[in-house]
Amino acid sequence: MTTQVKKPPLLFSTGFMFAATALISLIVVPWYGFAHGYSATTWGIFGLFWLLNGLSITAGYHRLWAHSTYKAHPVLRWFLAIWGAQALQNSILVWSAQHRHHHKYVDQNDKDPYSAGKGLWYSHIGWMLRDYPSAETDFKNVPDLKRDTIVMWQHRWYWPLTAFMNIGLPILLGWVSGEFWGVVLLAGVFRLFVAHHLTFLINSLAHFWGKQTYTEKNSARDSWVLALLTWGEGYHNFHHMFQNDYRNGIRWWQFDLTKWFINVCRISGLAWGLRRVPKFRILRARLSMDFVRAERKLQNSQLEQKWKTLIEKEYLQFKNTIHEWQELQAERANDVGEKLINRWHKTAFHTHAKELEYRLKMQRRRIALLSITLGK
Ligand SMILES: [Zn+2]
Ligand SMILES: [Zn+2]
Structure with a gap:
């Protein structure tokens, strides 16, 4: 006999909102477009709202408040709090x-509010449709935010603010632009539908699809396609590994609009204290994964002992480099304590750190070559 697990009660108002915005976006919005058309101004308002909602969530809610990866001027914080409320x-x-x-x-299915372990639908939207205990908000982990007057103001006035930003503002701009229904439908409803589901992809698809570049300890994945759709948040494996870094896409060619936005804010004096993980730690994580993959290939291949010995030799060298780096870090920590850092010492330290970084970089190349051989 199987025991049926009772599901938590449905949250009707949330379900109704998601269903209504989806139905209007998929039926009424295209119909209105064919029947009446949308002007360039309306598309412009749609684009602006979408951009500001997106950046307020990624640069504001996510990287500034949830992870404290940089500090921001009150002007920027007010801006992100107000436009963030429009993202609903x-x-x-x-x-x-x-x-x-x-x-x-x-x-962890019983603790992670949108655990990917419970499937794609659950992590995308399902977790919000029922009163799941795992999604219950526990404010014990946000003492820093409770001291932030802007955060607390937004929390207190959240519903009137979000109602104004989602209903009042589109109505107002629709009336001013002379295209009332166009703006309400496109910049009001359709923008909310698009912004919602693209953001939700980070909780769902970004835990299922893409590369596990830095770690396999969790389900998060890196995907440039998702990065394009989410203002740069698609490099989610990096983010779960190094959540204190203000960047998600670390290479210059990786699309991370949020990182560029934060940098523009830094240049204009609105942001400072941008946190970056040392390059060595990033390289170390990548190389660790290279070894894991090489080992896996090795187990499945019939290669001669000489390849196995070579990988073992490389791994030993990797361990030695890490050990040397740790010693260097400890040395620096002592120096800071004793305030002994003079210019020469600082430069010598920097050179040594760069050497170790370079060693890991070269080793990655060698492992890549070995992997090609093992893959055959
Ligand atoms: Zn995060
Ligand atoms: Zn995640």
Whole structure:
């Protein structure tokens, strides 16, 4: 006999909102477009709202408040708090508390609010449709945000603010532009539908599809396609590994609009203290994964002992480089304590760190060559 697990009660208002915005976006919006057309101004308002909602969630809710990866001037914080409310993803306080839980308990079905372990639908939208205990907000992990007056103001006035930004503002701009229904449908409803589901992809698809470049300890994945759709948040494997870094796409060619936006804010004095993970740690994570993959290939191949010995030799060298780096870090920590860093010492330290970075880089190349051989 199988025991049926009782599902938590449905949250009707949330379900109704998602269903209504989806139905209007998929039926009424295209119909209105064919029947009346949308002007360039209306498309412009749609694009602007979408961009500002997206950046307020990624640069604001996510990288500024949930992860504290940089510091921001009150002007920028007000801007992100107000436009973030238009994204209709709850207040900064609630969003960040849930997101910090997601990182801490990633893939643990009973604790991660949008655990990918419970499937694609659940992690995308299902977790919001029922009153699941795992999605209950626990404000114990956001003491820093409770001290932030802008965050608390937005939390207090969240519903009137989001109603104004989602209903009042489109109505107002529709009336001013003379294209009332066009603006309400496209910049109001359709923009909300698109922005919602593209953001939700980071909780769902970004835990299922793409490369596990830096770690296999959790389900997060890197995907340039998802990065294009989410203002740069698609490099999710990197993000789960190094959540304190203000970047998600670390290479210059990786699309990370949020990182570029934060940098523009830095140049204009609105942001500072941008946190970056040392390059060595990033290289170390990549190389560790290279070894894991090479080992896997080795187990499945009938190659001669000489290849196995070579990989073992490389691994030993990798361990030695890491050990040397750790010693260097300890040395620096002592120096800071004793305030002994003079210019010469600082430069010598920097050179040594660069040497170690270079050693890992070269080793990655060699492992890549070995992997090609093993893959045959
Ligand atoms: Zn995050
Ligand atoms: Zn995630």
